Amino acid sequence: MLRFDIITIFPDFFRGVFDFGIVRRARAAGLVEIAAHDLRGWTHDRHKVVDDRPFGGGDGMVLKPEPIFEAVESLTGQAGDAASLRESGRRVVLLSPQGRSLTQALASGLAKAEQVVVICGRYEGVDERVSEQLATDEVSIGDYVLSGGEPAAVVLVDAVTRLVPGALGSETSAVNESFSEGLLDFPNYTRPVEFRGRRVPEVLLGGHHAEVARWRRRAALRKTRRNRPDLFADAELTEEERIALDTEGE
Ligand code: 9D3
Numbered sequence: 001m002l003r004f005d006i007i008t009i010f011p012d013f014f015r016g017v018f019d020f021g022i023v024r025r026a027r028a029a030g031l032v033e034i035a036a037h038d039l040r041g042w043t044h045d046r047h048k049v050v051d052d053r054p055f056g057g058g059d060g061m062v063l064k065p066e067p068i069f070e071a072v073e074s075l076t077g078q079a080g081d082a083a084s085l086r087e088s089g090r091r092v093v094l095l096s097p098q099g100r101s102l103t104q105a106l107a108s109g110l111a112k113a114e115q116v117v118v119i120c121g122r123y124e125g126v127d128e129r130v131s132e133q134l135a136t137d138e139v140s141i142g143d144y145v146l147s148g149g150e151p152a153a154v155v156l157v158d159a160v161t162r163l164v165p166g167a168l169g170s171e172t173s174a175v176n177e178s179f180s181e182g183l184l185d186f187p188n189y190t191r192p193v194e195f196r197g198r199r200v201p202e203v204l205l206g207g208h209h210a211e212v213a214r215w216r217r218r219a220a221l222r223k224t225r226r227n228r229p230d231l232f233a234d235a236e237l238t239e240e241e242r243i244a245l246d247t248e249g250e
Contacts, residue, residue: 008120011036026167042067060124089114094135095149111163120149186216
């Protein structure tokens, strides 16, 4: 059982988002448990203040360290330091624009933990001692600006949950998925054969398995070259595929 504990100032953000599809099924099957917690519950003042002004000056507010450390310590039952948390099979993920990128490899590592505590950043940032002492991982979901870590937490929980053994149905296995091949998926078509003047590629209608496989591989390569030149650069092409791509245009 993998337990996710999300620390946030907007616990209501997560109402219902984990009630669909694979995540819902994994929860129902007892493979994962997901809870969102209000950071303000770990304050001790009347106004439940979680932020303060940055030393050195500047606009905006910074999340204070004390409620965050207390939250992690109460949710893990452990001292708030990254090394001992990791040793006990727990991970503490600080979601921030300064993190390393979320990848399939990182998701796969998190899926082996017994507990993942997710800290959602907000405001101008989080006191750096959370990154230095408490977090086992500081993670960004990509190079664009979000209003806070909450949408990123949903992405992370989804990506990790589907890698927990048993979460995917027997029809799919996480090992032969798109990114483990290093290429984007090949294009798919279904009925009707002609839709608004666009026909399904003839080779897919013939049932010649080897021809279909060759077409799919080349279509995947072409699509990867167009949409993800970074992935295409590392793709291993046969001489035949190189020629086919160079002559078949695009
Ligand atoms: C780098 C931008 N910062 C300049 C002062 C301000 C800032 C913008 C947005 C600080 C925090 C945020 C909130 N974003 C997240 O907490 C966040 C995030 C993101 O914005 N993009 C991608 N991944 C993530 S994970 C958490």
